[in-house]
Amino acid sequence: MSGTTVLWLRADLRLHEQRALYAACAPGTRHVLPVVCLPDVQACSPWGFTRLGLHRRAWLACTIQNLSKALQDKGQQLLILQQPAVRALPALARAAGARRVVCEAIAAPEEETEVAALRVAGLQVHTIWHSSLLDPHSLPWPVAQLPPVFTAFRQAVERAAVQPPAPLPLPVPGHLPPWPKRVPGQSPCDQAALLADFAGAPVPADARSAFPYADAALHPGAAGEAGALAHLAQYLARGLPHRYQRTRNDLLGLDYSSKWSPWLATGALSPRLALARLRQFEAEHGAHEGSYGLWFELLWRDYFRFLHLRHGGALYRARGLGPARATPHDAAAFAAWCAGRTGQPLVDAAMRELAATGYLSNRLRQVVASYLIHDLRCDWRAGAAWFERQLLDYDVYSNQGNWLYIAGRGTDPRGGRRFDPLRQSALYDPDGTYQRLWGTAPVPVAGQRGAMMLP
Template identity: 60%
Template structure:
């Protein structure tokens, strides 16, 4: 009896799953679905916990939901505490699996994991499926990606490129093989199987009444079930028509689409979002607001394609720029992440982020600009703090956005500097947001 392993990475869903479809085409008798949780307590060089409590709680709910959806198809999710470089070779040897299928992720750490597994003798089949547009469908190879987003967008739209239709959920999955209890203990899975609720103590930020993404509330929980329900209600309320006008809001659950946490964990496919948006436009008409959702999804694609083009260069201190980085202001960074800079709008933003794991796009830009341009902080330290805190942390978008603000990415202006006083006047004229977070 043959077995194929499917390794869930940042694609924690069953709908629109080309990597899973490839695994099923492999034709094994058994399918072993595996997810490896990030190690608890791991820190970055900037003394930031790699996965803070907000991300960990949202991920736990996402994994639990995935396990339930797999069980409904006759399968079972094996949730491992061990690193994939430890767990997958042990599992493959135990079930005589010849192949591991997984998502391709074009970031250095994630590519290193795949390289280590191949060095350990595993056959790893990676499938790229995190973007709307397939890289091979672009008008040029990725190494000739336009150097600025606007040129990329115009080329895509002139060519009339649209993604393939999203794939349906498989009707049924092959049963998993039997695994001995000793093996489950060895990969840290014996006590981490689906069904255990995440303690409410770990969801305290998600229950904060001020949160713009209250992930402890069922409608905002991690996982494919909540993601698809959210997409449906967002369209039913015709919110795409007001997206552009409302997207620069600072507080509230409706000022932006709030798709990003589910997109980041892979619980929601961007192709599913766009297909639903196109159906909405056919039924209710398109306008600038609905177009702007496509615009933002294209930005998301562009950041992924930048990783395919530049790879590890995006993680250098100087990024893509020639100028060397300035010395890091460690004390300023500590004050910044604690919300104690003395700049009210920035402090309010950082307090919201720490308390809830979420922050509006406008305030992410303002806070990043302040750390880089006013406090002379290293952009990589800011990126590490956002990695720790954000429930919608996405390795591609986080890295590229910080490079963009720092002027070390592809911004034609050489970086973005936001005046916090002007931003407060434009977006929080009555001071309500700053007062909400005790920074007025």
């Protein structure tokens, strides 16, 4: 084994429950070089827009900055690179005298292609699976036999009483192997400049947001592991898990849902630690349908990961997992949907919130996805790409799985889900408060039945 290991941090930007870090520090390793490769902010989707919007860029930049500080506190450093990993890591490994790279395993096509390219370049890449709550090897069946429906998956997991591994302890402070001397470090000023350039124009805080990440006065957490742990602690301390099932479909406010997803998406929060703390909460305050609902949602998150392990690139075909069929697309209707100008008040309000804040409730994500696919007759992949750009809590597994589910091209036994926006408005925004907040509330027109939309 080489005495130097490159630790390539991907969607696991934390130190707690950091199994890739433990693997990188295996016996025989004298030096560890932690590195993050910034995504290309100019990269475009096939639909003609950049893949990384300002909200995601700002959230990710702050997350990386927090990780850098955490490593400094443990006597280590983080190297931030602007080039793609397939170009940057072979050159870095040569400079550091390393052949071994340790990184998170991500079972999505682009991410697997990156690892394959590094191996072709001569690097020994050791991948670690640690993004799911449950260990894939602990399931009641091999992943290749994963049930085709989530309910069957959940019921089998619960019958077998499958539990996640206990979270790993943090590494002992000051005991991480140091950087190799052959690689010069980055000054705090250099890192700050790189991250500021990556983040782009500052994103103004919006007091209407259900997740006002840009305004510390409105939200108790911040990007990165420190913010994740602080948010989790206050969420549990306030007893909010017991409210979760009752409020999870609300559209307004900070506390209607757990808001764990922004930290889970970057890996700043491990789902195993989140569940371990939730179980402690239940032991002290009692289990409840609300706390069960959080377990339920973490299982959904796992299921989409295991679907990728089973089906891989098939999840990215227009047909998804179903038979070949037409996939219509209306470019003008799609553009109106992105801009929040379809004329459907609830959909437009949601799309305006998404654009302004980078966040949207789970209920509204389903409503707008359904409207794009089933009412506007647009390609589901275009909607998935727009969410990839806009959502600060974008997660490749959950995004793809949810869009396939709504489109009826994934594992939904009903063959797709259509949400009637008028009925959804009546159920979840009966007095129009949410739609008024985002400037789309319908108002009566004198002498006419129906309504018109405010500009």
